[in-house]
Structures are given as C-alpha cells and as structure tokens.
Amino acid sequence: MLEVFVTDHGFSIIEIVIAMAIGVMMITAVEIAAFGNQTSLTSSVQSAEVVSGARTLIEEVQSLARKDFNLVNPTSTISDYTKSVSVTLQPDFVTKLVTTRVTMTENPAIATSYMTLVTNIENVNSPDTCDSTPSGDWSNPRIASSTISSLLGTTSLFSISDVDAYKGKVYVTSDRRSYKTDPVLFIIDASIPSHPVIDTNFSNKASATLGPTALRVADDFLAHKRYAYLASKNSSLTHTPQFQIMDVTDGTISMVSTTTTGGGDGNAISYHDGYVYLGLTSEAAQELQIIDVHSPASPVWKGGYSLGHDANSIIVRDRHAYIASPGSENMAVLDVIDPMHPSYLGGYTSPYPPGVGSNYGERLYLVGDSIYLGRSFGTNELYVLDVSDPTSISAQSSFDIGTNNQTSIYGLRIRDDFAFIASKTKFIVLHRNADNSFTAIASTTLPSSATSMDCEGNTLYVGSNDVSGNGWISIISPG
Numbered sequence: 001m002l003e004v005f006v007t008d009h010g011f012s013i014i015e016i017v018i019a020m021a022i023g024v025m026m027i028t029a030v031e032i033a034a035f036g037n038q039t040s041l042t043s044s045v046q047s048a049e050v051v052s053g054a055r056t057l058i059e060e061v062q063s064l065a066r067k068d069f070n071l072v073n074p075t076s077t078i079s080d081y082t083k084s085v086s087v088t089l090q091p092d093f094v095t096k097l098v099t100t101r102v103t104m105t106e107n108p109a110i111a112t113s114y115m116t117l118v119t120n121i122e123n124v125n126s127p128d129t130c131d132s133t134p135s136g137d138w139s140n141p142r143i144a145s146s147t148i149s150s151l152l153g154t155t156s157l158f159s160i161s162d163v164d165a166y167k168g169k170v171y172v173t174s175d176r177r178s179y180k181t182d183p184v185l186f187i188i189d190a191s192i193p194s195h196p197v198i199d200t201n202f203s204n205k206a207s208a209t210l211g212p213t214a215l216r217v218a219d220d221f222l223a224h225k226r227y228a229y230l231a232s233k234n235s236s237l238t239h240t241p242q243f244q245i246m247d248v249t250d251g252t253i254s255m256v257s258t259t260t261t262g263g264g265d266g267n268a269i270s271y272h273d274g275y276v277y278l279g280l281t282s283e284a285a286q287e288l289q290i291i292d293v294h295s296p297a298s299p300v301w302k303g304g305y306s307l308g309h310d311a312n313s314i315i316v317r318d319r320h321a322y323i324a325s326p327g328s329e330n331m332a333v334l335d336v337i338d339p340m341h342p343s344y345l346g347g348y349t350s351p352y353p354p355g356v357g358s359n360y361g362e363r364l365y366l367v368g369d370s371i372y373l374g375r376s377f378g379t380n381e382l383y384v385l386d387v388s389d390p391t392s393i394s395a396q397s398s399f400d401i402g403t404n405n406q407t408s409i410y411g412l413r414i415r416d417d418f419a420f421i422a423s424k425t426k427f428i429v430l431h432r433n434a435d436n437s438f439t440a441i442a443s444t445t446l447p448s449s450a451t452s453m454d455c456e457g458n459t460l461y462v463g464s465n466d467v468s469g470n471g472w473i474s475i476i477s478p479g
Helices: 014-020 024-031 045-067 148-152
Strands: 002-007 075-078 081-089 095-104 107-119 142-147 158-166 169-177 185-189 197-202 212-220 225-232 243-247 254-259 266-272 275-280 288-292 300-305 313-317 320-324 329-335 343-349 361-367 370-375 382-386 394-399 409-415 418-423 426-432 438-445 449-456 459-465 471-477
Touching (some): 045 095, 142 148, 148 158, 148 197, 158 459, 169 212, 169 471, 225 275, 266 313, 275 313, 313 361, 329 370, 361 409, 418 449, 418 459
Parallel strands (some): 002 107, 158 212, 409 449
Antiparallel strands (some): 075 081, 081 095, 095 107, 158 169, 212 225, 225 243, 243 254, 266 275, 275 288, 313 320, 329 343, 361 370, 370 382, 382 394, 409 418, 418 426, 426 438, 459 471
C-alpha cells in the first residue's frame, strides 16, 4: 500500500499573542501549520493528485477557521477521490485538531493524510467554548436537573436569568430571590451532570430582591484575571446599577466596579475585545450602550444607539453588532467600528408582525454569514438569515416550532447541521437538511419555563423557572 501520512507541526499561541498585543500575530495563530517534513512520494500523477487534494483541504479548513471557528467541522465527499476532514476539539476549547485524508476511490492503496491545528482567534478573551461538532445520540438527549435552592440547601427561591458555561465552570445569575441578601451570582462545577456543586456564590447585599438579568465571562490574560460582566435591573425598587463587573478569578467572587448609563433596565450583554455591549429596555434613550472595559476597575462609556425597543440579544463580530428586539424589525445590524458613533447598516423585518408577546426577536446565533434568529411564539419561531451583506439581509429558511404560546425561543445554539433550542417548555433538537429546511429529531420537556441556554464542549446548560419562581439548572447530554 502506498500511503503517506504527513504531519504539520502547529500549536496554539493565543496567550503569547495576547501578552504581546500584536494583532497581526493573531492571524498567524491560525496559519502556523506549515508544510514541512513531507515524506517522498512516487512520481505518479495519481499520487500527486492525492497529495494536492489533501493539502488543498487543509488550506480550505484554515480559511474557514479565519472566517469562523464554528465552520470547521467534519466533511466527506466521494467521487474519483474520497476526501474526508475529521475534526476534534481540544481540551482548551479554542483549538481543533484537523486531519484531512484523500484516497483514490478505485485504488485505496493510494492515499495520503495531513494533520494540523487551527485556533479560534475570534474574541480570544471570551470565546465560544461550544463544540461545533455534536457527537453522540442527540435524538435521545439525557437531562439532569437541579434547583439552585437544592444545591444551596436552602428554602429560598432563586429565579435564573442567565447561564454562561465557560472553561469548566457554569456561571448563573439570579434576577429574583426570596431575600434581599440572597446570592445573585453562582459558580457551579457541573463536571458530574447528575451531581452539580456550587463552588461559590455572591450577594451584592442589594436593597431589593431583583438582580442581574444577563452575564458574560471573559479573561484578562495580561492581568491573569477572569471577570463576569453583568447586566442588571435598574429602578427605584432595586437600587442596583445597570452594569456590574465582578472578579471571578480562581473561583472567588468580588465586586470590581458598577456603572449606570441612564434609564431602562439591563436586559442583554455581550463582550468583544475589551468592550461590553449592554442592551437596555426601551425606557432608555439609547437601548445599546458601548462600554470600554479594558480597565475593569474604571469602565468608560463610549457611545450608544437608540433602537426604539428592548435589546433582547446582542452578538458582536468584527465591526458588526447584531441586535434582536421585539419591534417589527426583529433584528438590526450596526457598524460599531467606531464605538463612539455606532451606525445603522440594515435589519430584518419578518412578514409576520409582532402581536401581544408574539413574533418578537428574542435570541441570536451567528455562524459564518448566517444569523439564526429565535423569536417568541407566533408564526415560524426560527429564521435563518443571510447577513453576508448587512445592508441587504434575506431569509434563507424558517421553521415553526409549534402552534401554542409555549413555543418562544429563549435559548439557541447551532452546531454544524443541528439546531439546539430551549423553548418556553421544551428542549428541541432540529436537523438541517440539504435544502436548508429543518426536521425535528428530539423534543424533551424541561422542568420549567426556559430563560437561557449555553453550551460547552458537547454539553448544553439550560436555566428555567417554575411558576413559584424556583430556578432550575438542566444539564443536557446526548443519549
């Protein structure tokens, strides 16, 4: 058998990149896989084509990784040559081992393989740690659920507002508690799904029982710190600021700074490259607030933008901010390259206008040039939008979750050809077909009404609340 196995000696240098603060080297972090050490090949044309094909696949994967790390997924095609790409997410959650293999279909003795590592260079301080390649039987998901009260061993009730799974821990916020002095932020070790453990919690000693509504966790590699950025209720009842920064380094929690930017409640939050994008409710003059957090102890307000509606979900990539809202325009795209002067580029208006609680833009997820828009109950709760040109956004496909008012989407993750959804009452898995339509392959009842969902590795985490205000954390894995 003529088989050549070629290895590219690549390695992740993200921390070095950040420490040196040289932006150009971030591109190198993806392209460090060089083609040396090639074993001698036969001079046959077929062998040369096999090697060329495997090498081309590597280059295509590297190009995809530069565009969006979540586009790097396994593929397989069969024609004159059988070509395959296998992908394994590494334990650091930001590196993938990629192996390309090309075999002559009629003569499997002629084959070659290449290996390389590609690194996630998007939002390196707070990357998406979900494995974009789902594994296991997701047609039969397993759910292990616990209340925050039971994990704390208390009779107090804690409504869950948001969940952020990040590098081995699950960070959970509570926006409503039984007592003013009850904790508002929890760090949970969920390494054993059936027995999650609260490592630590934090109470801001608020003068009201309302609290944080959303959070994002990010690392500061230069300072060797990890911070939680929280959006919070802000009214005469709560006496808490809209925006809080907490130090969560090494599993401890301490308040670093707080900021109030004006009217409205904190409702959504996103972190990207040293800036926080804070979404407020419509009482605010500007529902999007951009805050410089390069110095967490001294955050600086940079700019804002008026949407005219609540900001329900925010995603930022490169120079664009994508914002879901309950208006007739379910999603708006802003140019935020100048944080002091964000400008409108375009948006998407569904053919089904908002009603009383229906057809609102609720959740967003971005993969490549496609935005997945999760909406409140109504007609077609899931939309796939082409945002390759933000000034001219079009719908690629849509899917109707159900016919009642329990079908609002409050959690949304896209992993290769699968959509994972937390609706008001169910955890749903959809498979995307070749024509971009969807087929439901799983629908499992949640213990209560979902408010949020996140993913790390191959596991999903859903926060939900029952009618009494008791918050549940559900850990979901494949069957």
